[in-house]
Amino acid sequence: MPFIPHTEDDIRAMLAAIGVRSVDDLFDEIPAVLRSRGLQQVPPGVSEMDITRLMHERAVQDGFYLNFIGAGAYEHHIPAAVWQIATRGEFYSAYTPYQAEASQGTLQLLYEYQTMMTSLTGMDVTNASLYDGASALAEAVLMAVRTHKSSKRALMPLTAPPVYRKVVHTLVKDQNIELVPVQYASTHGHTDLQALQQYAGQDFAALIVPQPNFFGIIEPADELAAWAKQNGMLTIALVNPTSLALLRPPGEWGADIVIGEGQPLGVSLASGGPYFGFMACREQYVRQMPGRIIGATHDVDGKAGYTLTLQAREQHIRRSKATSNICTNQGLVVTAATIYMALLGPEGLARVAQASHANTLALAQKLAALPGVKRAFATPVFHEFVLQFEASAGSVLQALRAQRILGGVALTHDYPELGEAILVCATETKNAADLDSYAHALAAALQSTTNSRRHSWQM
Amino acid sequence: MTPANLKYTKSHEWVKQEPDGSVTVGITHHAQEMLGDVVFVEAPAVGRQVMQGEECAVVESVKAAADIYAPLSGEVLAANSKLADAPEKINADAYAAWIFKLKPSSPAEIGGLLDAAAYQAVADAEQH
Numbered sequence: 036m037p038f039i040p041h042t043e044d045d046i047r048a049m050l051a052a053i054g055v056r057s058v059d060d061l062f063d064e065i066p067a068v069l070r071s072r073g074l075q076q077v078p079p080g081v082s083e084m085d086i087t088r089l090m091h092e093r094a095v096q097d098g099f100y101l102n103f104i105g106a107g108a109y110e111h112h113i114p115a116a117v118w119q120i121a122t123r124g125e126f127y128s129a130y131t132p133y134q135a136e137a138s139q140g141t142l143q144l145l146y147e148y149q150t151m152m153t154s155l156t157g158m159d160v161t162n163a164s165l166y167d168g169a170s171a172l173a174e175a176v177l178m179a180v181r182t183h184k185s186s187k188r189a190l191m192p193l194t195a196p197p198v199y200r201k202v203v204h205t206l207v208k209d210q211n212i213e214l215v216p217v218q219y220a221s222t223h224g225h226t227d228l229q230a231l232q233q234y235a236g237q238d239f240a241a242l243i244v245p246q247p248n249f250f251g252i253i254e255p256a257d258e259l260a261a262w263a264k265q266n267g268m269l270t271i272a273l274v275n276p277t278s279l280a281l282l283r284p285p286g287e288w289g290a291d292i293v294i295g296e297g298q299p300l301g302v303s304l305a306s307g308g309p310y311f312g313f314m315a316c317r318e319q320y321v322r323q324m325p326g327r328i329i330g331a332t333h334d335v336d337g338k339a340g341y342t343l344t345l346q347a348r349e350q351h352i353r354r355s356k357a358t359s360n361i362c363t364n365q366g367l368v369v370t371a372a373t374i375y376m377a378l379l380g381p382e383g384l385a386r387v388a389q390a391s392h393a394n395t396l397a398l399a400q401k402l403a404a405l406p407g408v409k410r411a412f413a414t415p416v417f418h419e420f421v422l423q424f425e426a427s428a429g430s431v432l433q434a435l436r437a438q439r440i441l442g443g444v445a446l447t448h449d450y451p452e453l454g455e456a457i458l459v460c461a462t463e464t465k466n467a468a469d470l471d472s473y474a475h476a477l478a479a480a481l482q483s484t485t486n487s488r489r490h491s492w493q494m
Numbered sequence: 495m496t497p498a499n500l501k502y503t504k505s506h507e508w509v510k511q512e513p514d515g516s517v518t519v520g521i522t523h524h525a526q527e528m529l530g531d532v533v534f535v536e537a538p539a540v541g542r543q544v545m546q547g548e549e550c551a552v553v554e555s556v557k558a559a560a561d562i563y564a565p566l567s568g569e570v571l572a573a574n575s576k577l578a579d580a581p582e583k584i585n586a587d588a589y590a591a592w593i594f595k596l597k598p599s600s601p602a603e604i605g606g607l608l609d610a611a612a613y614q615a616v617a618d619a620e621q622h
Contacts, residue, residue, distance in 0.1 A: 184539075347558065352558060356561070
């Protein structure tokens with residue numbers, strides 16, 4: 036769609052039609068002191084050639100780093116075709132269209148996305164996506180409370196990502212929904228069934244099961260879901276979509292609602308967004324599910340067609356009693372994810388997951404063999420693991436960065452009980468040489484931090 | 495069109511007084527006509543205590559969702575399970591397709607309900 040600015044003549048004609056002398060007169064009601072007199076810190080416009088050159092110069096300053104940071108956003112290879120197709124004019128929209136049924140191609144794509152996600156999660160129904168993983172978890176908690184009816188509390192394991200826990204708290208606290216934290220087993224790094232026992236028989240709407248959890252660890256999902264069911268609560272599975280190509284789908288281990296961050300499916304890291312959240316559930320809960328849902332149908336001539344369905348849940352019909360104020364989806368990002376999944380297929384996605392898992396195990400072994408380094412937990416992981424140092428985690432990461440390696444995320448702030456610990460991720464994008472580079476750089480980093488400590492002792 | 499043996503509310507519920515003192519509740523013919531094709535009915539849980547005027551059920555059509563209000567205070571005795579699979583029964587015959595039954599806790603409230611003529615006037619006023 037082209038951008039067509041008004042000409043001076045257009046503006047004069049419009050002003051004449053409404054009997055106003057100038058555009059400024061339209062703002063008379065706003066006192067002069069409140070009006071902006073230009074953006075003082077913003078320089079005047081520059082040419083395309085100059086701005087391209089400036090951006091190149093700044094991009095070079097970013098440098099090239101080997102990235103081993105995960106913690107919720109993952110660097111995966113994105114086939115060039117994904118965004119080439121996603122940015123075609125026919126697909127290039129951020130939303131489900133407002134005249135939805137006039138856009139059959141977009142609806143068909145979203146329907147196919149939903150089909151892929153139900154297959155990946157092992158659930159009955161999926162919506163057309165939410166904003167991101169963290170807000171999807173908040174929506175799942177709200178949905179569980181609506182479904183459960185009697186309880187406004189949910190059990191939130193400390194192995195769920197800290198940022199997600201904060202987002203959920205922010206979004207549900209004003210509805211007086213309480214998140215009760217659940218400790219993890221300090222030896223295994225997964226939710227402690229023992230710690231859950233104190234809540235047995237109590238009224239809770241849901242238990243959240245992060246699979247794999249924030250530490251990369253595989254939770255005893257079957258036992259957790261069975262315990263939740265026994266105690267009359269729903270199970271909300273927070274999953275990594277790539278991992279689902281290897282792990283059993285949550286529909287098979289007893290999840291009632293499945294949510295997660297869709298970024299690993301063909302979406303670039305892009306400094307944190309836009310990403311998309313996905314949400315699936317058992318059919319019996321579909322009327323409590325927020326967001327848009329696309330259905331397949333036939334038109335009057337018997338031809339296949341697609342439509343927005345179950346709209347009576349949504350705010351344009353239900354007003355204040357809608358399931359959620361979310362009446363949209365992440366159209367463009369989901370388009371890319373759908374193309375990514377279609378290109379890879381189940382087998383390709385399993386290969387990505389397998390390669391990430393294998394790289395992670397190999398890296399963990401190399402790093403934990405260094406003196407002054409150990410794995411925090413010996414429990415099986417997917418594609419992340421926790422390392423503990425004798426030296427300061429912050430200094431080690433800084434020393435790695437000086438060697439062009441982003442070594443991971445320090446856990447000292449969110450998990451002080453783990454001591455000097457970091458979370459490390461290796462996806463399929465890393466090769467054997469990259470893993471060796473990390474090991475060598477870490478050995479050097481530990482050496483330098485130890486030396487500087489000795490040095491400071493001498494002072 | 496508006497059965498004389500029933501009582502009504504301004505919010506378009508009908509109430510039938512049963513010989514055992516319980517009441518049966520549904521939505522009126524006028525209400526189903528306004529809603530259009532009904533696709534889902536969410537009935538209240540049996541055993542739930544409701545106050546007069548409290549939202550206790552939802553009738554969803556292809557174009558709208560309407561809350562159903564308890565016409566009287568009391569305990570929910572039963573919900574019409576047949577509507578789960580065949581919500582269109584409400585369109586076919588609104589006065590046969592009951593939604594739930596109540597055991598009134600304040601029978602005096604019945605006196606405040608509308609009779610057929612008064613309800614017909616409410617429905618007519620809405621159509622004009």
